[in-house]
Amino acid sequence: MPVAEVARQMLDYYPRELNVDRDLFVACIEACYDCADSCTQCADDCLAEENVQELTTCVRLNLDCSDICVATGRVVGRQTGFDANVAGAIVRACIAACRSCADECDIHAAHGMEHCRVCAEECRRCEQACEELLPAIGG
Amino acid sequence: MPVAEVARQMLDYYPRELNVDRDLFVACIEACYDCADSCTQCADDCLAEENVQELTTCVRLNLDCSDICVATGRVVGRQTGFDANVAGAIVRACIAACRSCADECDIHAAHGMEHCRVCAEECRRCEQACEELLPAIGG
Amino acid sequence: MPVAEVARQMLDYYPRELNVDRDLFVACIEACYDCADSCTQCADDCLAEENVQELTTCVRLNLDCSDICVATGRVVGRQTGFDANVAGAIVRACIAACRSCADECDIHAAHGMEHCRVCAEECRRCEQACEELLPAIGG
Amino acid sequence: MPVAEVARQMLDYYPRELNVDRDLFVACIEACYDCADSCTQCADDCLAEENVQELTTCVRLNLDCSDICVATGRVVGRQTGFDANVAGAIVRACIAACRSCADECDIHAAHGMEHCRVCAEECRRCEQACEELLPAIGG
DSSP: OOHHHHHHHHHHTOSSOOOSOHHHHHHHHHHHHHHHHHHHHHHHHHHTSTTGGGGHHHHHHHHHHHHHHHHHHHHHHOOTTOOHHHHHHHHHHHHHHHHHHHHHHHHHHTTTOHHHHHHHHHHHHHHHHHHHHGGGGTO | OOHHHHHHHHHHTOSSOOOSOHHHHHHHHHHHHHHHHHHHHHHHHHHTSTTGGGGHHHHHHHHHHHHHHHHHHHHHHOOTTOOHHHHHHHHHHHHHHHHHHHHHHHHHHTTTOHHHHHHHHHHHHHHHHHHHHGGGGTO | OOHHHHHHHHHHTOSSOOOSOHHHHHHHHHHHHHHHHHHHHHHHHHHTSTTGGGGHHHHHHHHHHHHHHHHHHHHHHOOTTOOHHHHHHHHHHHHHHHHHHHHHHHHHHTTTOHHHHHHHHHHHHHHHHHHHHGGGGTO | OOHHHHHHHHHHTOSSOOOSOHHHHHHHHHHHHHHHHHHHHHHHHHHTSTTGGGGHHHHHHHHHHHHHHHHHHHHHHOOTTOOHHHHHHHHHHHHHHHHHHHHHHHHHHTTTOHHHHHHHHHHHHHHHHHHHHGGGGTO
């Protein structure tokens, strides 16, 4: 099962009453894990490029974005003892990381780096899923 | 894009020659992220159960498995400077974590805990994807 | 060497010019790793308590805080391609997580839970180190 | 409080009987977090070097080692529902990661890279703490 289906079933089997828009949570959780992998592998692809010296800012933002996406996917995946301040703050950090990483990847995508093009798309998608979840969690 | 598709494209755009069975890597990367989420959310579902006191071993193994799956998904996702000793050892740790977590979840699934049933399935699937990758990386 | 000394030496050997207040970075990096461990172990101690059912919110906030502290310690530990928006946002998320976790731990510390007392202290210390770093990174 | 002191207090306040050699656990937990930070910052220092192209294997092993050290520090920090197979396997993975990363860092330390010299020392120290814990957890 892909992450989206796992996340949905886990919410469906949550044992307490759950008055949340599950679609928004599932979309955000999935996007976070997708983007975490995309950024880990884009950093690795950048390291393998001949002009890696011009890609060090991209590697760094990839690493930041991957770390923050993993933390966000986990926090958003938890419902017990939900804390709107914590969830809102990490989702906003994820938006910032995805935006900066996508902006940097776009520069290199324009010069033909296909892994940066794919990664920028995943970052934008994750940024959007986070933006859409934010009002639902009072962020 | 789900993790599997992200992982495949990132391998396809890897800038150096890559003589690996991409299907095995993609399957393992995807299974690791799926299982990481499954275990994070199963721990959360367990915490919300009335009989949480009987589920503390399950929560603990969920947390271990999630942490190890994230590390494994990242290590397996990297190709630059690939080290067979490191990759083999973390994949074996992932197999051990998935097996123990699935065994524990199975006990509670037999008593009607649906989130544990789903989580056990994801753990078994991740264990298998790791087992299948192991010979390909000389593990 | 403890984390603080590792972090300082790594900044001292950073190969480019570095016009930052190293004390603030070192203090924040160390506090993040200390607090990540404190929260991981407090969650584990809570799981072992007879009244774990009353501690599930504490476990959850421990897990969130640990995940966010690890991400923050890593982001703050990187200087190459430093991005003030990303760093500021994750440091603010860390402040929110530490504050919520400390508030929850304080409740249980008042009822004699010594691990919650220690954890609350580490969370407050990490919150403060993050607050002090924030203006220095333009946050 | 440094990680070692946090880890010790959290074990001291563990609410169930604990028949383990606490010194070995504390030393391993501390070494894992120290090494996680050392590797994160060594990767960052490498990215900032003019000859980063010759350091890409080092960056990769730093990233692997940091990811595996965080997972190991967390697993070893948990006592509830302790599973010797899982703990043994992740500690062995940590030994493999620390050894490979130290070997690679040593090469660059011999050419004057001081951050690699420090990182190699932290990796060796973590490898040793893991080796010493292994028999105590039946690994």
